[in-house]
Amino acid sequence: MNPIFKHGPSPVHRLVLVLLCSATLIFFDHKMNSFEPARGFLQSLVSPLQYLATAPKQMMNWAADNIITRRQLLADNQQYKINELVFHEQALQLDIVQRENNRLRALLASPLRGDAKKMVAEILSVDSDPYTHQVVINRGANDGVYEGQAVIDDEGIVGQILHVGTTSSRVLLITDITHAVPVRISRNGLRLIATGGGVIDRLTHNYVPHSSDIRTGDLLVTSGLGSKFPEGYPVAKVSAVIQDESRAFSQIQSQPVAKIDRLRYVLLLWPEQNNLQGPNKSKTLPAEKANIK
Secondary structure (H helix, E strand, O other), rough: OOOOOOOOOHHHHHHHHHHHHHHHHHHHHHHHOHHEEEEEHHHHHHHHHHHHHHHHHHHHHHHHHHHHHHHHHHHHHHHHHOOOOOHHHHHHHHHHHHHHHHHHHHHOOOOOOOOOEEEEEEEEEOOOOOOOEEEEEEOHHHHHHHHHHEEEEEOOEEEEEEEEOOOEEEEEEEEOOOOOEEEEEEEOEEEEEEEEEEOOOOOEEEOOOOOOOOOOOEEEOOOOOOOOOOOOOOOEEEEEOOHHHHOOOOEEEEEEEHHHHOEEEEEEEEEEEHHHHHHOOOHOOHHHHOOOO
């Protein structure tokens, strides 16, 4: 059934009208920004819908980030704890190395005569027998060590080599009851014999007349007699002078200047006369070739 009246323009006219309106709106929007407020208003109306549309994705991303972050924090925390333990252990090692370095520096700075060779040795063990004062060092016949060789630390005389092995040697300390060393008082040159008394911090001096000029605090040094120890090396300091007229001789005691109970490194000496006549003169090592372990 055909309508009686035709309403509105034809489709072609409508298309042309729409195109003209569109071109007009595009021109005014591009050249004059006339629709910017309307666009902003429409954007504001659409924004809540955009937030709602992206909310699930944001929640999933937030949850994933938090789970990953927590796991990462736990892993990082565990790694930091491990690193802290490693750094503490390294700090302890550095502290030990620094202390040993200080000991070696003090040892090598000991007042050696120019004609003396020297070699650093490390204490390997201490004799457990309470009636003997002996230690074992890591130098032996392969290093040119010989029996009777003088051993010192950075303060003074420690003892002498008692037995020599291939790679190690036994040192008899000056505090051993069987050890004696000729000494003299540096102040006046009075000669004495320093004998070990079996006590780690005490030496005794027998057969000293009451008339001898000895004072507490006098420094005792090696006299060079007996050709065991070079002359002039510190041995002990007088700690007690007891002059009892009821006794035939004075009672003299001294304290070793060497750290007998705290030895870690020692020096082996080759005096000039031993370099020329000693039993192992061909194996004597100069100071700059001495190995430090």
